[in-house]
Amino acid sequence: MTRTHSFWLIPLLGYLVAFGPLSIDTYLPSLPEIAKNLGASQQMVQYSITSFLVGMAIGMLIIGPLSDQLGRKKILLVGTFTYALTSLGCAMVQDAESLVLLRALQSLGAAAAAVLARALVRDYFDHQQAASILSSMHIISMIVMIFAPLLGAFIVNTLDWRWIFYLLAAVSVFAFVAIALIIKEPQRDTTKPPSIKDYLSSYAVCFSEPKVTLLILTNGFSFAGMFAFIAASAFVYIEYFGYRESTYGLLFSANIGAIIVMTVINKQLLTRASSETALRFAITVSAISACLMALISVSYADIALLFIASSMLFISVTGSIGANCLATLFAIIPERAGTAAGLLVAMQFALGSISTYITSLLFDGTPASLLIVMASFGALSFASYGLSLMISHKKQPH
Structure with missing residues (x-):
């Protein structure tokens, strides 16, 4: 990596880890308004949180070993692109059922960011450095948790709840560009084609x-x-x-x-x-x-x-x-x-x-x-x- 890449890499990885809390905490203050706007029950709107959490867990289990075979960068790019598209979809929904489905799909992009940012730490840094860098990334995530609900409340009070998802789409587009410019795919053995057997063998x-x-x-x-x-x-x-x-x-x-x-x-x-x-x-x-x-x-x-x-x-x-x-x-x-x-x-x-x-x-x-x-x-x-x-x-x- 170049000096510029080395300087921006850790902030970018912390930024990617923050996708999860940003996706949840920014959105929480808008739940009552979403239910009212879509004519749905509070319980139905809360299912959009559940679908996101379930999707995150499943996505991590799929994406982690897949990246060990196919590489990190291309999956990160697909993940952030998916996240951007589904965020735009969430901003334009007309019913709560569509929101629940799109949030589940959105979570797959967030899972890619959360898992692969951590995996890249191992690819780029030695064991001792990894723990310190992962700690720095966690600090970034915690800072996001503090300010995300305040940002969400501000958007709901001044604009409209849909602008929260427009913001999340913009966040993902920025990440997509940064990944393309900064992340260098770590070297790995590409002579052996990926297979289900190798995928399961990872576990x-x-x-x-x-x-x-x-x-x-x-x-x-x-x-x-x-x-x-x-x-x-x-x-x-x-x-x-x-x-x-x-x-x-x-x-x-x-x-x-x-x-x-x-x-x-x-x-x-x-x-x-x-x-x-x-x-x-x-x-x-x-x-x-x-x-x-x-x-x-x-x-x-x-x-x-x-x-x-x-x-x-x-x-x-x-x-x-x-x-x-x-x-x-x-x-x-x-x-x-x-x-x-x-x-x-x-x-x-x-x-x-x-x-x-x-x-x-x-x-x-x-x-x-x-x-x-x-x-x-x-x-x-x-x-x-x-x-x-x-x-x-x-x-x-x-």
């Missing part, structure tokens, strides 16, 4: 390494705890503790700020230590916070400050765990970077969906019940990581 290689599965679960359970918080925290803050909606918004944004702070700390740690050491630190913080949440749930859950502090500490390291887990996966299966990235992020969405369902069953409106659910997922994350260490120890020569 076989990944799952043949027990540590790969356990690290994917380590990250997935950590994010599941955060999804539980997302699903029920509004009820705790607003209905149980009696905070205003604006206060809840500030507290929710504070959690995102905590993720950014801990991810910056993770980047600094990676300048002096390996990604495995950084992962151990993040998992330790997560385990401590899970223990605190379990203790607080027994007798002190009614104290708002303890609920806020313990849940924020748990959420703060989710980004660091994700970046370090993926960097470690790249070191274990370097030739399957696309598959590894697809599996890791798809598992986040899959376990996140399971988490929200479990939370809906177990949450009784009290902070104690939410803390127990989050602590349980934290314990599963720690157990998965502990098993991965045991496997690594057994493989070491004595």
Whole structure:
């Protein structure tokens, strides 16, 4: 790569990773207006979120190993082009059913951006650099999460909800041009034509390494705890503790700020230590916070400050765990970077969906019940990581 390409590459990869949160969070403030404009129920419009999340998970599982065979750049270009077309389609729909379908198709483009941006980190950088760069990309994604709802609300209030999708189309066109100019296809073996057998073998290689599965679960359970918080925290803050909606918004944004702070700390740690050491630190913080949440749930859950502090500490390291887990996966299966990235992020969405369902069953409106659910997922994350260490120890020569 040229010097110019090196300078713009990391910002572009962070920009691509932000497609997912940008597609969801910018759109959330417009849901009531969309339902009214299209003459649809709130539930029907909410299905457009579900279809997008399901499409993201499926798309990642397909696109990851496919890129290991066909290359990253061409799939990225197809993905961003698809995203632009479907965004324009969403802007022009006349019924909610069409919106649900187009959002599912739009998610495939977002999945390509999210997975392949991460896989390209492995293609361009060594193992140690990868964890730091993935952390930087996560910071960009978190900043988008803070400002995307504000941008969406501004568009709805000043223009029309359809302009949100015109904006997303423009974002994708910009990405398409940037990919064409900046991304250089990494060298790979092109002598062997792609096949279904090779495609499936990508997953076989990944799952043949027990540590790969356990690290994917380590990250997935950590994010599941955060999804539980997302699903029920509004009820705790607003209905149980009696905070205003604006206060809840500030507290929710504070959690995102905590993720950014801990991810910056993770980047600094990676300048002096390996990604495995950084992962151990993040998992330790997560385990401590899970223990605190379990203790607080027994007798002190009614104290708002303890609920806020313990849940924020748990959420703060989710980004660091994700970046370090993926960097470690790249070191274990370097030739399957696309598959590894697809599996890791798809598992986040899959376990996140399971988490929200479990939370809906177990949450009784009290902070104690939410803390127990989050602590349980934290314990599963720690157990998965502990098993991965045991496997690594057994493989070491004595």
